[in-house]
Amino acid sequence: MSSRVDVQNSAEEKLQTADRISQDLDRVTIRFAGDSGDGMQLTGMRFTESAAQIGNDLATFPDYPAEIRAPAGTLPGVSGFQIQFSTNEVYTPGDEPDVLVAMNPAALKSNLGDLPHGGTIMVNEDAFTANYLRLAGYDENPLDDGSLNEWRLIRVPITRLTLAAVEEVGLKKSLAERCKNFFTLGLVFFLYQRDTDQTKKWIDNKFGFNLDVARANKLALQAGYNIADTLEVFQTLYRIPKAELSPGLYRGINGNLAVSLGLVAAARKAGLDLFYGSYPITPASEILHELSGMLSDGIKTFQAEDEIAAIGATIGAAFGGALAVTGTSGPGIALKSEAMGLATMVELPLVIINVQRGGPSTGLPTKTEQADLLQVLYGRNGESPIPVLAATTPADCFNMTYEASRLALKYMTPVVLLTDGYLANGTEPWRIPNEDELPEINIKFAKSEDYQDRRFAPYERDENLSRPWAIPGTPGLEHRVGGLEKDLLMGRVSYDPDNHQQMVETRAAKIAGMAKDFPPLEVNGPDNADLLILGWGGTTGAITSAGEQLRAKGYSVANCTLRYLNPLPNDLCEVLERYKQVLIPELNLGQLKLLIRAHCLIDPIGLNKVTGKPIKIQEVVDKAITVVERPESVDEQETDKGAQP
Amino acid sequence: MTATQAVQKPELTRKDFVSDAEVRWCPGCGDFSILAQVQKCMPKIGVPRENIVFISGIGCSSRFPYYMDTYGFHSIHGRAMTLASGLKASRPELSVWVITGDGDGLSIGGNHFLHTLRRNMDINIIMFNNRIYGLTKGQYSPTSEQGKRTKSSPMGSISYPINPVRAAIASEATWVGRSVDIDTKHLSSMIMAMASHSGASFLEVYQDCKIFNAGAFSHLTDKTVRDDRLLYLEPDQPMLFGKEKQYAIDIKTHRPMILDMERSRMDSKDLMKYDASDPTLAYMISNLDYPKFPVPVGVFVDIERASYSDLLEGITNEAKEKAEGPDDLRTLLAGNNTWSIE
Numbered sequence: 001m002s003s004r005v006d007v008q009n010s011a012e013e014k015l016q017t018a019d020r021i022s023q024d025l026d027r028v029t030i031r032f033a034g035d036s037g038d039g040m041q042l043t044g045m046r047f048t049e050s051a052a053q054i055g056n057d058l059a060t061f062p063d064y065p066a067e068i069r070a071p072a073g074t075l076p077g078v079s080g081f082q083i084q085f086s087t088n089e090v091y092t093p094g095d096e097p098d099v100l101v102a103m104n105p106a107a108l109k110s111n112l113g114d115l116p117h118g119g120t121i122m123v124n125e126d127a128f129t130a131n132y133l134r135l136a137g138y139d140e141n142p143l144d145d146g147s148l149n150e151w152r153l154i155r156v157p158i159t160r161l162t163l164a165a166v167e168e169v170g171l172k173k174s175l176a177e178r179c180k181n182f183f184t185l186g187l188v189f190f191l192y193q194r195d196t197d198q199t200k201k202w203i204d205n206k207f208g209f210n211l212d213v214a215r216a217n218k219l220a221l222q223a224g225y226n227i228a229d230t231l232e233v234f235q236t237l238y239r240i241p242k243a244e245l246s247p248g249l250y251r252g253i254n255g256n257l258a259v260s261l262g263l264v265a266a267a268r269k270a271g272l273d274l275f276y277g278s279y280p281i282t283p284a285s286e287i288l289h290e291l292s293g294m295l296s297d298g299i300k301t302f303q304a305e306d307e308i309a310a311i312g313a314t315i316g317a318a319f320g321g322a323l324a325v326t327g328t329s330g331p332g333i334a335l336k337s338e339a340m341g342l343a344t345m346v347e348l349p350l351v352i353i354n355v356q357r358g359g360p361s362t363g364l365p366t367k368t369e370q371a372d373l374l375q376v377l378y379g380r381n382g383e384s385p386i387p388v389l390a391a392t393t394p395a396d397c398f399n400m401t402y403e404a405s406r407l408a409l410k411y412m413t414p415v416v417l418l419t420d421g422y423l424a425n426g427t428e429p430w431r432i433p434n435e436d437e438l439p440e441i442n443i444k445f446a447k448s449e450d451y452q453d454r455r456f457a458p459y460e461r462d463e464n465l466s467r468p469w470a471i472p473g474t475p476g477l478e479h480r481v482g483g484l485e486k487d488l489l490m491g492r493v494s495y496d497p498d499n500h501q502q503m504v505e506t507r508a509a510k511i512a513g514m515a516k517d518f519p520p521l522e523v524n525g526p527d528n529a530d531l532l533i534l535g536w537g538g539t540t541g542a543i544t545s546a547g548e549q550l551r552a553k554g555y556s557v558a559n560c561t562l563r564y565l566n567p568l569p570n571d572l573c574e575v576l577e578r579y580k581q582v583l584i585p586e587l588n589l590g591q592l593k594l595l596i597r598a599h600c601l602i603d604p605i606g607l608n609k610v611t612g613k614p615i616k617i618q619e620v621v622d623k624a625i626t627v628v629e630r631p632e633s634v635d636e637q638e639t640d641k642g643a644q645p
Numbered sequence: 646m647t648a649t650q651a652v653q654k655p656e657l658t659r660k661d662f663v664s665d666a667e668v669r670w671c672p673g674c675g676d677f678s679i680l681a682q683v684q685k686c687m688p689k690i691g692v693p694r695e696n697i698v699f700i701s702g703i704g705c706s707s708r709f710p711y712y713m714d715t716y717g718f719h720s721i722h723g724r725a726m727t728l729a730s731g732l733k734a735s736r737p738e739l740s741v742w743v744i745t746g747d748g749d750g751l752s753i754g755g756n757h758f759l760h761t762l763r764r765n766m767d768i769n770i771i772m773f774n775n776r777i778y779g780l781t782k783g784q785y786s787p788t789s790e791q792g793k794r795t796k797s798s799p800m801g802s803i804s805y806p807i808n809p810v811r812a813a814i815a816s817e818a819t820w821v822g823r824s825v826d827i828d829t830k831h832l833s834s835m836i837m838a839m840a841s842h843s844g845a846s847f848l849e850v851y852q853d854c855k856i857f858n859a860g861a862f863s864h865l866t867d868k869t870v871r872d873d874r875l876l877y878l879e880p881d882q883p884m885l886f887g888k889e890k891q892y893a894i895d896i897k898t899h900r901p902m903i904l905d906m907e908r909s910r911m912d913s914k915d916l917m918k919y920d921a922s923d924p925t926l927a928y929m930i931s932n933l934d935y936p937k938f939p940v941p942v943g944v945f946v947d948i949e950r951a952s953y954s955d956l957l958e959g960i961t962n963e964a965k966e967k968a969e970g971p972d973d974l975r976t977l978l979a980g981n982n983t984w985s986i987e
Contacts, residue, residue, distance in 0.1 A: 053984050251983045261978050268974045275735045294977065295964040300957070302734055304727065305760035312720070312727025312757075316700070317735040319718055319728070324735075342721050432983065435974045472716040472732075472739050475695040480664070480711050482719025483703075492666060493711060 021236045022193075027086035028240055029094030030188065033111045034103030035072050036065055036079040039181035044081025045427075046185055046202065050194045051085040052252050052429050055242030058085040059394075059541065060427045061093035061614065066282070066365045073127075073135035078110045087241045091393070091541035093426060095616040099191075101184060103127060103158070105136035117150040122187065124180065126159035154233060158183055165223030166216040175213065179220035186224020191234050196221055246431060253430040255397040255423035256283070259327070259353055260290035262401025265433075267298060267323040270409055270441040275317035275324045277302040277310040279332065282365040283421040284355040287327045307335035311352070315339060318348040319481070321445060321471035323405055327353035330372045331362065333379070341380045343414040344507065346481040347459075347467050350414035351404050352376075352386075355424045358612045367612030368421035370537050371588035373595075376416045377566055383504045385511040387411070388566040390418040392540035395430040397423055400563060406441050411514055412466040418565070420587075422538045422614045446470035446477055458491035465510035515567040521575050525551055525558030530628050532579035533559040534604065536592055539585050539615050546620035557624055562592070573600035583607060583627050585620050605634050657688040664714040670705060675826035675852035676773060680712055682833045683742075683771075687715070690840040692740040699742045700729045702749040705780045705854075706773035709744040723754030726761040729768045730953075737954040740840070741768040747788040748778050751807055755787075762816035765844040767952040771836075772809055772849050773826075777858035795857075810931045810945055813847040814924055820846035821927065821946040825866045826853060831877070831942065838944060844952040865940050874935055878943030883916035884930070886939045894933070896926075901933060921947040 030047070034040045041062050051058050063080040070077030084094035099120045102108035104127035115121065128141055142148055143155060162180040163173070182203070189196055200218050207214035228234060253261070267274035278288040278301070292301045300322075304310035311326045318324035328336065333354050343350045356372045358364025376388050387407060391400040397419050404417040446456065446468040456477045459467050470477040479491060487494035488502055523532070524547050535543040540561040547559030558579065562569070576582055576596070584593045585607035593606045607623045609615050627634050662684040670676045687697060697715040701707035703722035710717030720728050725743045733741045750758050750772045761768070777795070778784040784797040788809065792801040813821045820842040824832040832850065839846035851862040865874045872888045884894035885906075893904045893916050904911055920926055927945040934940060951959075970976050 049982070055984075055986055245986050247986050249979060249983050249985050251980055264977055265974060268977075273735060275731065277731055295961055296968070296972070297961060297965070300735060300961075302731060304730075305756055308724060309727040309730070309757055309760065312724040313731025313734065315720070316718075316728035316731030316733075319698075319716075320732045320736040320739070322735045324731070338721055339724065346718075431986075432975065432978050472698050472736065473695055475693070478695060478715050478717075480666075480713075480717035480719065482710070482717075483721050484719065 020232070020234070022239060023236055024239050024241060026088060026240070027084060027090065027094075028099065028192070028238065029082060029084040029097045030099045030101065031080055031082040031097035031111060031114070032101045032184070033078055033080040033107035034181070035107070036067065036077050037069050037072065038079070038103045039178065040079050040081050040103070043181045043185050044083060046199050047188060047194075048083050048085075048427055049202070049252060050189065050198055051083065051240075052250070053198055054194070055245065056085040056087065056240055057090050057243035057245060058083055058428060059090050059093045060084075061422060062425045063613075064366055071135075073104055073106055073132045075106045075110050075136060078107050080107075080111060085240055087243050089243065091544045092614070092617060095618050101188065103180070103184070105132050105138055105142070108142065109136045109138065115151060118152065120152045120154065121148060122154040122156060124158035124184070125155040126157045156187065156233060161223065161227060162220050166219050169212050169216040169219065171212055171216055176216060179216050182217045183220040183224035186221045186226075187228045187233060189221075190225045190228035190237070192238050192240065196225055245429065248431040250429045250431050252427050253395055253398070254286075254425055254427045255391065255394040255419050256286035256355065256425070257290055258391075258395055258397035258430065259401045259417070259419065260287050260294075262398040263291065263323070263325055263351070263405065264294065264299060265398070265438055266402045266405030266441060269435070269438055270323055270405070270443050272321065272323040272409075272443060273297075274299045275302070275314065275322040276300070277304055277313040277317065277324070277326050278328065279304050279307045279310045281307070281329050281332050283357055283424045284327045284329050284332070284353065286424070287353065287355075307332040308339060311336040311339040311343075311350075314350060315343055315346075315348060318343070318350050319346075319471070321469065323351070323409065324349070325351040325353065325405075327355065329355050329357045329365075330359045330375065333372060333375060337380050340386060340414055341382065341384045342483050344380070344384045344386060345483050345485075347412045347507075348414075348481075349408040349412055349469070351401070351408050352414055352416045353401070354416060354418050356418060356420040358610070364612045366421065368538065368614055369587045369610060369612065370418075370420055370539070371591065371610065372418065373536075373565065373588065373591040376418065377595075383508060385508050386566065387413060387415045387511055387514055388418060388564075389415065390537040390563055390565055391423055392537060392561050392563060394423050394426045394428050396563075398430065402438065406439060407514060407517065409441055409443060410466065410517075411464055411510060412469060413511065418537055420538045443469075446474065448474055448476045451476060455490070457489045459486060459489055461506070461510075465506060465513060512567050515564070515570045518564045518569050521560055521562075521569050521571055523558050523560045523575060524548075526556065527558075528578045529558045530556040530579070531558070531581050531583055531624055532576065533557065533583045533585065533620065533624060534562065534576070534592070534596070535559070535585055536562040536565060539587065542615045542617045542620055543585060545617040546624060549617065549621055550624055555625070555628055557628070565592070565595070568595070568599055573602075576600050576602055581605060581627055581631065583624055585609070585615055585623070587615060657694060659684045659688065661694060662687045662714050664712050666711045668712050669708065671856050673853075673855040674705070675775065675850075675854070676706060676709070678826045678829060679771070679773060679832065679850055679852065680709065682829055682836055684713065686833050686836040686840065687713075689837065690740065696738060697740045697742070698729075698732060699744060700725045700732070701744040702746075702754060703780070704746040704749045704778075706744055706746040706852075707749060723749055723752070724757065725749070726754060726757040726766075726768070726770065730761055730764070730766050733766055733768050733954060734957060737767070737958070743768055743770040745770065745772050747772065747774045747776060747786045747809065751787045751809060751812065758812070759816045762813055762818040762845050762847060764953045765817075765819055765950055767844055767954045768846075769839050769842075770845070770847045772847065773852040774809055774849050775852045775854040775858055776806075776861050777854050779854045779857050783857035808931065809847075809849040811928065813849075814928050814931060814946055818847050818946060819844040819948040819950045820944070822847070822944045823849045823851070823942045825851045825862065825875070825942060827866060828871075828942075835944070838947075842947065843955075844948075844950055865935055874939050876933065876939040876941040878919050878921075878930070878941050878945065880921055880944065880947070881918050883913050884919050884941075885913065885916075894930070894938070896929065899929075901929060901938065903938065921945065924948070
């Protein structure tokens with residue numbers, strides 16, 4: 001083998017071959033980065049699976065461009081996958097990587113800023129050609145000019161080694177080269193002392209249709225592993241012992257899959273058919289894919305001609321008695337808004353999933369943001385109250401989807417569930433619940449025999465102000481619903497002024513009354529403190545970790561997350577009043593802050609980030625310390641920004 | 646959802662389909678006639694009343710479901726076909742009807758018109774075409790003739806109109822018909838025919854708006870001229886028209902032409918017969934327009950093709966056969982890649 005493997009370190013000479021040290025670590029964060037065609041998502045997912053299988057807790061975050069194959073070697077084409085795996089509980093995929101795997105100069109350049117000094121960089125040095133350097137905007141080769149001296153640099157000729165490893169299969173070069181992601185995975189497996197068997201099985205399953213490709217990928221994987229050993233690529237090997245997770249059967253799950261399974265579970269428990277009407281949109285399409293793959297008597301999907309048809313079909317299915325669901329992202333919600341108003345008016349159960357992405361307009365389709373909160377709360381004509389829930393972690397998407405379904409069916413109303421690109425694509429281990437662990441969902445369709453001696457009244461209400469669900473096929477309960485205002489009992493079209501007043505107020509009261517169904521707020525940390533960090537949705541992981549770190553440093557800080565955003569929990573204001581200050585980190589310009597101000601008449605401080613990236617633990621920690629130690633400086637910043645009302 | 650067992654009641658009549666809502670169309674509106682024919686037909690289509698659903702969008706025609714004592718849904722502008730599609734896909738045993746207009750169905754709902762038909766969604770669509778926006782008080786519609794002066798086109802409309810039948814044929818509809826509000830006998834025969842068709846059926850009804858476009862079709866449909874200006878298509882029959890059926894449409898060199906039976910000394914047996922299973926012929930015939938030709942009414946297209954419901958049932962059965970393992974919730978949630986923690 002003529003190739004060389006260099007390990008450089010800023011402070012020392014080139015490392016000599018030395019006895020390797022094995023070291024136990026609590027947690028590690030790795031980021032795999034390469035061209036969008038390099039297979040980095042797949043590499044990341046395989047590594048994730050191995051970490052999960054040995055029992056680490058983990059969280060992942062893929063970060064990829066909107067273009068399927070942006071020009072090779074360019075900065076916009078870089079695709080990344082980050083995983084934090086740990087022997088303790090983890091709440092986020094990690095603020096910054098400890099190890100960056102960069103498959104080309106562009107991947108190095110676009111990710112280096114996130115890598116703390118002293119971190120490890122592993123590069124495919126074969127990709128640092130004049131052409132790729134130029135495409136990435138490097139004048140000099142950073143591997144040679146000393147600019148990486150502050151990091152620990154491991155150079156591996158990954159392309160050449162991969163080609164040599166798979167040569168015996170006789171694939172053409174372009175195909176053979178594509179095995180380099182498995183070679184890279186082999187290197188990393190060795191570094192963290194992971195077994196390659198599971199992945200080989202996976203390769204057999206995945207590429208079984210093409211035995212040559214399967215064989216080449218397995219050879220590349222093993223070669224990476226062996227070469228890391230024989231060429232002593234790494235001086236220290238690491239072991240991350242398994243975490244203490246509660247016993248049970250686990251699977252890896254991302255937010256979109258969790259939503260899909262939450263729907264399936266809710267439909268089963270309710271004894272209803274699941275109908276999912278949707279139009280493809282990033283980052284929500286995967287829900288449509290997952291459910292389409294589960295087609296059965298009780299699970300139907302409908303890929304509609306547009307977003308409006310998707311929700312229209314869903315409302316039709318709800319009228320027919322299905323657990324009817326549509327999923328989309330912000331631009332799709334904009335198109336569905338009129339139909340959401342219709343569902344509110346006819347009071348049919350509907351679940352509307354919004355996997356938020358960067359906006360406005362087409363915005364940042366593959367990046368995360370939390371800027372649709374006010375849209376789903378208020379983006380409709382007339383007084384049109386819709387309950388809004390938010391999931392906090394990828395696995396929590398299961399719980400909150402189930403809860404959204406339960407509430408929609410119980411209160412005969414559309415319910416919006418907010419997730420986001422970060423939750424949708426991020427993965428974590430999920431303990432599969434038993435059926436009896438899930439709350440009951442009782443459906444009572446109106447029956448003919450209940451109306452032997454009186455006329456069916458479509459807008460008669462129960463103790464929750466819900467109206468009856470009388471579905472076609474039920475003799476004697478034939479009735480009409482529609483978008484025009486209806487009289488408050490029999491449901492005939494009514495333009496009566498007092499009737500409209502009463503119906504508007506009743507619809508509002510029904511939604512407001514749902515708060516009695518919500519669990520009390522859970523606060524981590526002291527009941528009274530200098531600061532409460534309040535969040536919602538996908539920022540929960542960072543906020544929870546930040547709270548723990550701040551308390552460990554002795555700060556008087558508590559943290560809390562909202563999963564119910566409309567109506568807000570009954571005990572919210574009372575909880576907030578116990579703290580001197582409230583800090584609200586969110587990936588928008590202050591939408592929850594606006595709501596809290598209006599609702600509780602307090603003045604929270606915002607931490608507002610709209611870069612398309614998730615919030616970091618450190619960002620929350622830094623802001624919290626500033627708020628606690630120098631509140632006057634925070635006031636100035638807020639004024640400078642001309643903060644949102 | 647299991648199919649609800651229909652309780653077999655004594656035979657229903659038109660009255661059983663009349664709801665208690667007061668009908669609020671303008672006096673003389675063509676909608677009254679269509680409503681009456683639909684109410685008369687419903688007891689005869691062989692579906693229990695509780696399994697019949699009428700869904701509409703917005704516009705004068707779309708008030709229709711309120712007047713039918715069936716399940717009904719008055720939805721939002723242009724979207725009736727989407728609700729109908731979702732309902733039919735999830736409850737294939739229901740008889741689902743869409744009532745729409747030229748504005749609702751072809752303008753704001755144009756996209757759904759196209760896709761509902763090409764999917765062969767097993768629903769029945771009746772489009773009331775009055776060539777005007779009535780409920781918004783008189784703007785030109787997608788079927789208004791070019792040059793039409795309305796409140797929004799004081800100089801005359803510069804838009805070319807669309808022909809609903811031609812649009813339906815182009816959208817791969819498997820049943821396409823046209824009728825006239827005041828020709829009650831023909832209209833009910835069309836309603837009965839579409840009810841028995843499996844797959845999407847589309848019926849255009851020329852409907853008179855007495856207030857904003859009065860007499861839009863009188864030059865074709867008045868009893869005095871109807872025989873000469875309407876061509877009643879009959880399956881597998883020559884295309885004859887005129888009081889004495891003295892004229893025929895024939896197609897020579899790909900171009901329709903009128904034959905005078907007496908002067909051409911043709912025997913009707915030698916004439917081309919209309920074939921509703923041939924969409925190319927249907928498209929050609931649907932192009933006939935007054936004054937050069939009589940305007941065809943009747944069944945343009947009638948094709949057997951698996952409906953959306955049939956196909957969905959097919960792939961569902963296929964998926965069931967392929968499914969591995971027990972069909973319990975925990976198995977569904979677990980997928981096939983799990984690990985245990987003790």
